[in-house]
Amino acid sequence: MPIFEYRCETCGHKFEAILFGEQTPECPKCHTEKLEKQLSTFAVSKGGHPAAPAAGCGQSNCCMMNGGCDLN
Numbered sequence: 001m002p003i004f005e006y007r008c009e010t011c012g013h014k015f016e017a018i019l020f021g022e023q024t025p026e027c028p029k030c031h032t033e034k035l036e037k038q039l040s041t042f043a044v045s046k047g048g049h050p051a052a053p054a055a056g057c058g059q060s061n062c063c064m065m066n067g068g069c070d071l072n
Ligand SMILES: [Zn+2]
Pocket: 008, 009, 010, 011, 012, 013, 027, 028, 029, 030, 031, 032
């Protein structure tokens, strides 16, 4: 599920929004669409294996080649 973090350029309010398709988020406080998209710390902070491959990430020390990824 794609979760994006935004900061409102008008009032500075920070919030997260789950977006489907071409939906445009708006600030829940002032309802403007002038938003600054934040880098999602959620997506990059977990470390571990990149979200994808059943075949491993291609590196020789790939966790999936060594008995599995602990994300499983
Ligand atoms: Zn706002």
